[in-house]
Amino acid sequence: MRGGAGDIQVGKVGGDACVTIRGSGVRSCNRNHRIDLGVQVGAETYSACAEDVMAGSVPAMSTDGSILLGLAAQNEGELKVVGDEFSEEHIGVGYPKQYPEMCEWINETLQKSFDHGDWADAFESTLGKSGSETPEPPKLDACKS
Helix, strand or coil: CECCCCCCCCCCCCCCEEEEECCCHHHHHHHHCCCCCCEEEEECCHHHHHHHHHHCCCCEECCCHHHHHHHHHHCECCECCCCCCCCCCCCCCCCCCCCHHHHHHHHHHHHHHHHHCHHHHHHHHCHHHHCCCCCCCCCCCCCCC
16 A cells, blocks of 8 residues: 555455456455455556555555565555455475475575574565564475475
């Protein structure tokens, strides 16, 4: 939502329009969780969604939390993330199944970044600029061979 506007809580947009990216899983997520985001307007890119909100043509946008935080960080003072998350998305790194050692390397690299504080530093210098507190690092899935 636009920075400085009254808080719009998740599930309370009602009859107003809410912009989401065309083809986004957010639309089905909103239906599955019975969240009324009003008339959903499609945009081609996340930046276009943010521009619609900043221009005032729609009061809010809906997508993954990390994308919202990134847009709020890039447009400090113009956008803010409000309300509670309404789903938890499992996001991962893809690698060819025939190379399970790549999974081990990815997990080792991520774990080192957690242990040495690099992950937290990266969060704070990017998504943290949105005003969001640095969360605990995610739990890593075990590699399957």
